[in-house]
Amino acid sequence: MADEGRTTVLVVDDAAAGRYAMGAVLRRAGHSVVPVASAGEALAELDERLRSGALPDLALVDVGLPDMSGFELCRRLKAQPPTAALPVVHFSAAAIAPGDRCQGLDAGGEAYLTVPAEPEEIQAVVRAAVRGARMRNGAEALVRRLTLLSETIVDVQAARTLGELAAAAAEGAARLTRSPAAVFVLGEDGELYSGTSRARARTTLPDAGAHDAVGRLIRRLTAADPRTHDTVVPAPLWPAGFFRPGVCEDARLVLARTEGGTPVCVALPLSGTHATPTDTAGLVSRLAQATALAAQPLLMYQVERHVALTLQHSFLPKQVPEFPGLEVVVRYVPASRQTEIGGDFYAAVSTRGGVLTAVGDVVGHSLEAATVMVEIRHALRAFAVEEADPGVLAARLDQMLQHYHPDVTATVCLALVEPRSGRLRVANAGHIPPLVVHEAGNAEYVKASGPLLGLGLDRPEPTETTLWPTDRLLMVTDGLIETRGIDLSVSMEHLRTAAADAPLGTVALCDTLLHCFGRDRDDDIAMLALRLRLG
Structure with missing residues (x-):
């Protein structure tokens, strides 16, 4: 969504004068306005915007529409998952009794306006409804991301090898950020273990030279700063095509270390992350740390396996x-x-x-x-x-x-x-x-x-x-x-x-x-x- 002062409002009113007046008030406050004359037009407009991924921030709905009541339109919107989170504010010049307000709230509306109303009141109600919806949606999104993080940590901890661990962590990072992701673990033997999110893995992956370049880069970064940190590698230094075939882009690296000092790196395309860095930075950092924690016993096993193999080959x-x-x-x-x-x-x-x-x-x-x-x-x-x-x-x-x-x-x-x-x-x-x-x-x-x-x-x-x-x-x-x-x-x-x-x-x-x-x-x-x- 845009910032609070730049929202898109769907105005549903069968009266042209009402649409004009309401639109004028909203536009003066800096909002974008999408006017429609009926519930059917509103549903069609929302369906079109769903396909393009650009739902409005709020629907301002007249109660007395010609094809269905504004209450019924609100109930339909709230009953469908794609539009359930869309805040709805009812308004009416005729249905102004307390029962009308209760009916609007019972239908799922966020607020009820009696018109005509002062421009300041309309703007305040719109701001409050949008702010409340964003807070709810933000909390729900955080819960979803925390759930994804927990599920990913379970998958990471269940990995039997460093390759499986890197792949599980990469898939989880991709789900958290809704972007391609790669995870790298530098083994005790100097070998680079890597995993990519499944969508990326289905296409042609970078060659061994690109992986070697990433390994050298991670070694230099961790040698310069042994602490867990988040850094950006500009495109000229990051191998082209790592996240998307043929695309040269900046990379965001979230680095962690095991107790033994082995680097673990979660890599994401800086420009392609759909969630904002402030939303996901902490979660990706936690994922990197959980991956490093899970890598520790696998790395220890590698050492033990090397000793066992040496014994067997010797005897x-x-x-x-x-x-x-x-x-x-x-x-x-x-x-x-x-x-x-x-x-x-x-x-x-x-x-x-x-x-x-x-x-x-x-x-x-x-x-x-x-x-x-x-x-x-x-x-x-x-x-x-x-x-x-x-x-x-x-x-x-x-x-x-x-x-x-x-x-x-x-x-x-x-x-x-x-x-x-x-x-x-x-x-x-x-x-x-x-x-x-x-x-x-x-x-x-x-x-x-x-x-x-x-x-x-x-x-x-x-x-x-x-x-x-x-x-x-x-x-x-x-x-x-x-x-x-x-x-x-x-x-x-x-x-x-x-x-x-x-x-x-x-x-x-x-x-x-x-x-x-x-x-x-x-x-x-x-x-x-x-x-x-x-x-």
């Missing part, structure tokens, strides 16, 4: 040692950046009774899971110096977990292979059993099962079978195939079918299965494949 070499008479191939794929790190592992060690291979998974997703994984792997290697039997080793690992980590459980499958004879002994502790893939194009799981490690339950004897020179033995963690909502037995059957159809060779087998199942998984993947080496 899970891409290649295992050469074993006489045996070819062993391993693969490890960490979960995508959107999920937590787990405790998946593989191992292959030489023992007195043959080559012992293992694939396992510590239950849980955390740095602790990765740490326990390292301990299990070290313990297995230490135990295997004197003991080769997979059943005994499973029992010892079980005892180790109970003693040092009583609240942790793990799954593991141990397979002892004698390269010369192909003899295979398998002890399984709650894990997916090994899959034997035959050259003839079929595959079958070794029938081996047992309780998880860490529960202290009795363990069955290892399963014994023979691995032929044309067979391949595949051991995987459930991260390769487990999908939420799908029974694991169904996924295992899919794996069996895919393995049977895979090309010959251990490398081809692993690569084929990773291609089929291993993309964008929610869990880590550990895989080990082996076969007897001919000759």
